[in-house]
Amino acid sequence: MTNEKTPAPHLYLALTPVILTLLVLGMQIFYFGVFEPHIPLAIGIALTSFVGTYLGLTWEEVRAGIFKVIHVALPSVSVLIVVGMIIGIWIASGTVPTIIYYGLKTLSPQIFLAAGMVICAVVSVSLGTSWGSVGTVGLALMGIGEGFDIPMYWTAGAVVSGAFFGDKVSPLSDTTNLAPAVTGTDVFSHIKNMMATTIPAMVIAFLIYLGVGFFVIDAQSVSFAKITGITTALEDNFTISGWALLPALVVMGLALKKIPPLPALFAGAVIGGVFAMFMQGQSLQAVFDYANNGYSINTNIVEIDSLLNRGGVQSMMWTISLVLIALGFGGALETTGCLRSIINAIKSKAKTFAGTQVAAVGTAFSTNLVAGDPYLSVALPGRMYSPVYRGMGYSTLNLSRGIEEGGTLMSPLIPWNAGGAFVISALGLGISGANLQNLLYIPLAFACWTAPLIGIFYAYVGWFSPKATDAEREHWKASGAAIAKFNKDGTPVTE
Numbered sequence: 001m002t003n004e005k006t007p008a009p010h011l012y013l014a015l016t017p018v019i020l021t022l023l024v025l026g027m028q029i030f031y032f033g034v035f036e037p038h039i040p041l042a043i044g045i046a047l048t049s050f051v052g053t054y055l056g057l058t059w060e061e062v063r064a065g066i067f068k069v070i071h072v073a074l075p076s077v078s079v080l081i082v083v084g085m086i087i088g089i090w091i092a093s094g095t096v097p098t099i100i101y102y103g104l105k106t107l108s109p110q111i112f113l114a115a116g117m118v119i120c121a122v123v124s125v126s127l128g129t130s131w132g133s134v135g136t137v138g139l140a141l142m143g144i145g146e147g148f149d150i151p152m153y154w155t156a157g158a159v160v161s162g163a164f165f166g167d168k169v170s171p172l173s174d175t176t177n178l179a180p181a182v183t184g185t186d187v188f189s190h191i192k193n194m195m196a197t198t199i200p201a202m203v204i205a206f207l208i209y210l211g212v213g214f215f216v217i218d219a220q221s222v223s224f225a226k227i228t229g230i231t232t233a234l235e236d237n238f239t240i241s242g243w244a245l246l247p248a249l250v251v252m253g254l255a256l257k258k259i260p261p262l263p264a265l266f267a268g269a270v271i272g273g274v275f276a277m278f279m280q281g282q283s284l285q286a287v288f289d290y291a292n293n294g295y296s297i298n299t300n301i302v303e304i305d306s307l308l309n310r311g312g313v314q315s316m317m318w319t320i321s322l323v324l325i326a327l328g329f330g331g332a333l334e335t336t337g338c339l340r341s342i343i344n345a346i347k348s349k350a351k352t353f354a355g356t357q358v359a360a361v362g363t364a365f366s367t368n369l370v371a372g373d374p375y376l377s378v379a380l381p382g383r384m385y386s387p388v389y390r391g392m393g394y395s396t397l398n399l400s401r402g403i404e405e406g407g408t409l410m411s412p413l414i415p416w417n418a419g420g421a422f423v424i425s426a427l428g429l430g431i432s433g434a435n436l437q438n439l440l441y442i443p444l445a446f447a448c449w450t451a452p453l454i455g456i457f458y459a460y461v462g463w464f465s466p467k468a469t470d471a472e473r474e475h476w477k478a479s480g481a482a483i484a485k486f487n488k489d490g491t492p493v494t495e
Contacts, residue, residue, distance in 0.1 A: 008337040008340055008341045008344075009051060009055055009336065009337055009338055009341050010341070011341055011342065011345045013051060013054075013338075013341075014051075014337070014338035014339075014341035014342050015338075015342065016047070016051065017044055017047035017048040017050075017051055017333070017338065018044075018333070018338065018342070018370050020043075020044075020047055021040060021041065021043060021044030021047060021329070021370075022370075024040040024043055024044075025037055025040040025041070025416065027040075028040050029415075029436075033436065035415060035424075035436070037322060037326075037415070037416035038321060038322055038325055041322075041325045041326050041328075041329045041372065041416065042325055042328075042329075044329045044332075045066065045325070045328050045329050045332050048062075048329065048332035048333055048336055048338060049062050049332055049336075051336050051338060052332070052335065052336035055336060055337070057335070057336060061335065062332060062335055062336065064335070065331050065332065065334060065335025065336075066327075066328045066331035066332050066335065067331070068331060068335075069327050069328070069330055069331030069334060069373070069376065070324060070327045070328060070331060072375065075174065075262070076131075076174075076323065076374075076375070076418060077320055077323060077324070078262060079129060079131055079132070079261065079262060079265070080131065080316045080319060080320055080323070080422065081313055081316060081320070082262060082265045082266050082269065083131055083132055083135040083136075083265065083316070083422075083426070084135075084294075084311060084312055084313045084314075084315055084316035085266075085269045085291040085292075085311075085312070085313055086132075086135065086136060086265055086268055086269045086272065086311075087135050087136065087139060087294070087295075087310060087311030087312070087315075087426065088290040088291055088292075088293070088294045088295045088310070088311030088312040088315075089269050089272040089273050089276060089287060089290055089291050089311070090136060090247060090248070090268075090269075090272045090311075091290070091295040091308050091310070091311055092272070092273075092276040092280060092282055092286070092287065092290045092295050093244060093247060093272040093273070093275035093276040093279065093280060094238040094239055094240065094241070094244035094275065094276075094279060094280050095136075095244050095245060095247050095248055095272060095275070096136070096139060096140045096143070096308070097234045097237075097238045097240065097244075097308070098238070098240050098241065098242070098244040098245060099137065099140035099141075099143075099144075099245070099248075100140050100143035100144055100147070100230075100234065100307075101231055101234045101235070101240050103140065103141070103143075103144035103147075104144055104147045104148075104227050104230060104231055105231065107144060109148040109149075109150065109213060109217050110210075110213040110214050110217065111210065111213055112144065112145065112148055112150065112155075112213060113150070113154060113155070113158040113209035113210075113212060113213050113217075114158075114206050114209040114210040114213060116141045116144075116145070116155065116158045116159060116162065116209075117158040117159070117161050117162035117202075117205060117206060117209055117447070118162060118206070119137060119141070119162065120133050120134075120137055120138055120141070120158070120159050120161075120162030120163040120166065121161075121162035121163070121165050121166040121202070122162075122166065123136075123137045123163075123166065123252065124162065124163045124164070124165070124166025124167045124170060125166040125167075125169060125170045126166075126170075126252040126255050126256060127170075127172070127251065127252060127255045127261060127264070127265075128167065128170040128171070128172025128173045128174075128176075128255055128261050129167060129172075129173065129261040129265070130163040130164045130166065130167035130173075130408075130412070130419070131419075131422050131426070132251075132261060132265055133162075133163040133166065133167070134159060134160070134163045134422065134423055134426050134427065135422075135426040136248065137248070138159040138163055138426065138427060139307075139310075139426060139427065139428075141155060141158075141159055142155050142156070142159070142307065142427050142428065143230075143303075143304075143307045143308075146230075146303045146307060147226065147227050147230050147303065148217075148227075149226070150217060151440075152427070152428075152429060152438055152441075153429075153437065153438050153439070153440035153441040153444055154212070154441075154444055156423065156427050156429060156438070156441035156444075156445075157440075157441045157442075157443075157444025157445045157446070158205075158209055158444075158445075159423075159427065160412045160413075160423055160441060160445040160448060161202075161205050161445045161446055161447035161448055162447070164408060164409055164411070164412055164419070164445075164447075164448055165198060165201070165202060165409070165447050165448070165451075167408065168194065168198065168404055168405075168408050168409060169191050169194055169195070169198055171187055171188065171191065172255055172258065172260075172261065174261075174375075175374060175375070175378055175404065175407065175408045176190070176191065176404070176408075178375065178378050178379060178382075179378050179382060179400040179401075179403055179404045179407075179408075180400050182378065182379050182382030182383055182386070182400075182403075183382045183386050183389075183396040183397075183399045183400040183403070184386060184396055184475075184476075184479070184481055185395075185396055185397050185400050189397060190397060190400045190401070190404075193397040193398075193400070193401050193464075193466070194401050194404060196401075196454075196455075196458065196463075196464035197401065197405065197451045197452075197454045197455045197458070197464075198451065200450075200454055201446075201447045201450045201451035201454055202447055204446060204447070204450050205446040205447035205450065208446050209446075226303070229301055230301060230303055230304055233299045233301045233304050234304070236299075237297060237299055238280060239279050239280055241279070243275075243279065244275060244279060246271065246275065247268050247271040247272040247275060248268065250267065250268060250271050251264050251265060251267065251268035254267060254268075269291065273287040273291070276290070290311065290312065291312060291313065292312050292313050292314060293312045293313075293314050293315075294309065294310050294311040294312030294314065294315050295308055295309065295310065295311050295312075296309055297309060306428070307428065310428055315425065316425065318421075318425060319418075319421045319422050319424075319425040322372075322416065322418075322421045323372070323373075323418045323421060323422075326371065326372025326373060326416060326417065326418060326421075327371075327372065327373050327376075327418075329370075329371060329372060330367075330370070330371025330372060330373045330376045333370065333371060334371075334376070334380070339367065339370075339371070339380060340384070342366070343363050343380065343381065343384050344384075346359050346362065346363055346366075347359060347363075347384065347385065347388065350388070353392055353394055353398075353459060353465065354456075354459040354460045356385065356388055356389065356392065357398060357399075357402055357455070357456060357459035357465075358456055358459065359385070360381050360385045360399055360402040360403060360406070361402045361403070361405055361406035361452050361455065361456060362406065363380075363381040363384075363385070363406070364377045364378065364381045364402065364403040364405075364406030364407040364410070365377070365406040365407075365410045365452075367380055367381065367407070368406070368407060368410050368411055368414055368417050369410075369414055369417075372414070372416055372417045372418060373417070373418055374407055374408055374411035374417065374418060374419055377403070377406065377407035377410075377411070378403050378404065378407040378408065381399075381402075381403045381406070381407070382399065382400070382403050385399050385403075386399060386481070386482070387481075387482040387483055387484040388484045389468075390468070390476055390481060390482070390483040390484065391483050391484030391485065391486060392484075393467055393468050394465070394466070394467055394468060395466040395467060395468045395469070395472055396468075396472075397466060398459070398465055398466065401455060402452075402455060405451050405452040405455050406452055409447075409448040409449070409451055409452065410448065410449075410452070412445065412448065413442045413445060413448055413449065415439065415442075423441070424438075429441065
């Protein structure tokens with residue numbers, strides 16, 4: 001919502017608050033060794049606001065832009081709240097302990113990572129939410145990995161790969177619907193077009209995880225005494241039964257009936273609360289406490305206690321506060337025109353289809369990096385690059401796929417992004433406690449970062465890069481869609 005009366009800042013001025021914020025952020029994380037991005041991002045809001053006032057905006061206008069972006073992304077905050085509730089309740093109901101128990105009994109260390117990725121992908125496609133999948137099934141998989149002595153970052157990488165890929169191709173997902181909406185395509189054509197990168201990336205990730213399971217993880221060193229200790233403690237403290245899986249199955253059933261994720265997840269929390277009372281013997285007051293403050297248990301087994309003492313609305317407040325501040329920074333950058341100037345500078349360098357595709361993916365990733373919001377990283381490049389693709393005669397399906405790959409899939413790999421902050425919090429990676437080695441989940445989430453590379457490769461060789469059909473061109477004309485004009489040197493005319 002840049003003020004039209006205010007001139008867009010010069011590129012160097014637009015980059016100033018971004019670079020300074022990233023420098024402060026880097027000092028906080030890498031020099032002080034503390035992963036708490038809140039204050040550096042708040043400083044970024046202040047710096048960007050100074051740029052806005054320098055350009056002639058009033059503080060009220062900057063503030064309105066900040067709150068507008070926060071308001072648009074409030075559904076994601078509400079999902080965080082409900083997921084926090086459901087984590088605490090599903091532990092108390094025995095749902096998460098039952099998944100861990102059966103996982104330790106049936107899976108082997110060799111196939112665990114590959115199977116975990118597939119399980120998360122299936123659940124995420126069904127639910128339409130990567131965050132819900134990470135916070136429930138993903139959390140249980142972390143417990144199984146702990147039992148197998150597999151490092152947390154390996155398990156987290158597999159969970160993220162599956163959950164966010166499932167989210168990307170689910171017709172129930174908000175970002176999967178947002179990408180075609182801002183580029184002028186339909187959701188099912190968008191999903192079909194993404195399969196060209198989705199399937200190879202998932203196969204590559206699956207084979208890597210399988211290879212790691214058989215050739216890197218030493219199954220002989222797995223302590224069966226430790227596994228037996230965990231399963232025995234679970235049996236002693238919970239009623240382990242297939243019935244305990246019903247809350248999760250109900251949520252998946254509601255999602256398949258196209259019930260929106262938020263009410264479906266809340267229904268899962270309610271059903272989980274009922275199971276906690278009637279199956280696990282918890283009181284109603286205890287269920288309320290678990291929903292708000294998280295589950296609490298003391299089994300004297302470190303692996304179980306560290307995994308199951310979590311959840312609750314309050315456990316999400318660190319993440320929610322980070323998300324709100326990051327969104328505020330993104331809103332300030334958009335309102336002052338800084339993001340638009342940076343995107344236009346990138347866009348002006350793209351003279352070919354391949355260059356434009358790289359620019360679109362890179363812009364979505366950069367917006368994720370700077371603004372900290374996956375929604376903004378999909379919406380902004382989608383709006384700004386659509387006319388360029390139309391002017392080149394290419395289908396905007398190429399763009400919708402590119403911004404999903406640079407936006408949705410890159411979100412969990414940026415620790416201060418909403419997606420990354422949630423992954424770190426929900427999976428208990430403990431980054432805020434300076435356990436920076438757990439950030440290794442980022443390069444180990446193979447499916448997330450291989451997909452954009454595959455898409456860029458396709459753009460250069462001309463594979464799976466559809467030109468606009470006659471029907472699309474007619475639709476552009478009928479809807480009055482913007483079509484870019486080009487300068488003599490082949491670059492699009494910037495806004």
